[in-house]
Amino acid sequence: MQKNLVIVESPAKAKTIEKFLGKDFKVMSSYGHIRDLKQKAFSVDIHHNYAPQYVVPDDKKKVVDSLKAEAGKAQVVWLASDEDREGEAISWHLAEVLKLDTAKTKRIVFHEITREAILRAISTPRSIDLHLVDAQQARRVLDRIVGFELSPILWRKVKPALSAGRVQSVAVRLVVEREREINNFMTEASFRVIADFILPDGTTYLKAELNKRLKTSEEATAFLESCRDASFRIDEIVTRPVKKSPAPPFTTSTLQQEAARKLGYSVSQTMMIAQRLYESGLITYMRTDSVNLSDLALGTTKEAILNTYSEAYYKFRKYTTKSKGAQEAHEAIRPTYIGNEGITGTAQERKLYELIRKRTMACQMADAELERTTISVDISGLKEKFVATGEVIVFDGFLQVYNESSDDESEKEQENGLLPAVSVNDLLALDKAVATERFTQRPPRYTEASLVRRLEELGIGRPSTYAPTIQTIQNREYVLKGDKEGVERSYRILTLQNRKITKKEKKEMAGSDRSKLMPTDTGVVVNDFLMKYFPSVLDYNFTASVEKEFDVIAEGEMEWTDVIDRFYKVFHPIVEQTAAVKTEHKVGERELGADPKNGLPVFVKIGRFGPVAQMGAANPDDKNAPKPQFASLLKGQSIETITLEEAVRLFDLPRTVGEYEGLTVVAAIGRFGPFVRHDGKFISIPKDINPLTITIEEAIELIGEKRKKEAERILKTFDNEPDMELLNGRFGPYISYKGKNYKIPRTVKDPKELTFEEVMSIVNSAEEKPSTPKKVARKK
């Protein structure tokens, strides 16, 4: 008979803890929440004090059954879920669902997975904090109300299957507003002047920048002219020590940011790799908002630093979390054994591990000490000065191991290193002075990781939801991760050299972006709609202010249902009113004017399949009236910016491009983008060709390419079995047999060498395995 059953949230944690506790304890995992509101029903009884209707989801039934069985056998059940709102609720649901006897149920919490911490927890059990559970219920019910009342309005007013929510809608808002800031941004030009001086020794150069930007080219010319006959003298040399401190250890959000900047991983990639490291026991838990390190970790990190470096490189540091709404149920993300310098695993796993290890080491290391020297150069007759700055590392400290990267591209211009030795009053000769036109930078578009950082700053979302939220807003096509081509712009360079001023003009590309988040038309329309009717929910402080109310509930000073009731009484009437508003035009619709050819009105709006242009209005009273025509907008066009001329041209599709081999070639746009059709075959038109202007020559080339690919598609056929083919697909070679596809084992080097018997055995062995249960098709 089992004496004790301990239930934690994560199976990897369960395994570790079981080792510490000995044979009287069995440790099991709940795999997160075991009970929730129904997935497909509102499940909150508005008329009976917001009673939530909880169910055990199908994929949790097995877990619950086995927990129930073990709990029945145990003398004491220890509920050891995390010490935060959600963890407390998990314990409560467990107690309810497993029908645990209060007398033999104990609630324990620990923040680090060490024998001492767990034994200490076991010796100081408590009971479930029902106030904290209520705060979680309020959170859950509020999110359900907001999500399940707002989404259906969008289905009716904008497009089916859209969604809105406390977290995702704010994420979209951030991206939409940033794009508008960028559109409205006015660049300002100014001239930056850099001079090259020659020191009295006649050979050493000193580069220095004017301490002021000049507004116009006239002003810059005038300045250079006054430099022509000026004398230059070292005016002042200031040297001062500067200290740099290491960044705190990783949380989920900072890990996502650094992995994106240093390793180029997407937010979800980072989390998948970290999950594998965690499951292999290499790092601590990867979903955390805490920067805390356990005493054990602090000790072993100190040891590792002293072993590798010296006493001088070590500095004890204790970090405290200051991010909004942090719940700190776990430690910071760190290696479980910092002595482990490297690990075995995939290249990605090794790199992420190294990043985590270095960051952990660095955070317990000494400050870097720098010496920053500023030399100021006096210009005779003028009050402006040239200034040279140099920075020298006196002691590298933590920089030996790790330096945090920055998103800010303008910071790339580094400071000069060591400056030449000079003395005050040294006279300098001017070799040349160059005034270059520079422009103010527009605000940057968000990356996945920088959007996560912004959400975290606002206290919106949790470590476990950052990656899924970023995914959701892309799945709904509110936001796209994409590239933006820059525009060419010219800038002027004025050079003073040998007493002559010359002018040049150069070109550069400005404003290009790679893999940045940009709003789609749907995102913009949905955001504007929600901002108009539900500004309070989209308010950046909405989450923060409801969090305050949840805290009051957790303190036991308010009933959770009262908090929800106060919200619902205001929120729901707006939902009703908004749903009832009958508008002549669809949400986000824009009328561009009349087609000059036929006088019909042209609109753009979000259609069932995305942004669409419509020519002519529907006439419900007259069945015989001509029906309106529709045409999808092209990639890169948007409802906000498309012109009447551009929209009218869209109706030229489908369009006959010409003839080839006696058959017509037609260009059009389909479900999967622009294509040409010839001889019953469809060929996608690549991004750089416009279907409105594609020529017959270009189309023929595409047809040729497609035929070539087609020919390469078939690797091998078998005379005795025409249904069997070896094909080249998107994911490499595969077997096609009687309409089904089979993958070729990795061990096969050259699929072309496979005999019919070998292929048949691959097919048969694949068939033997129970055909994978077709799960409900997941949304892409």
Added chain:
DNA sequence: CAGTGAGCGAGCTTCCGCTTGACTT
């Protein structure tokens, strides 16, 4: 994978936060 879409009517879509699987298309 592929020329979609203004209407007589069915039923579907959706939230946020905990946690890992079994898919290899």
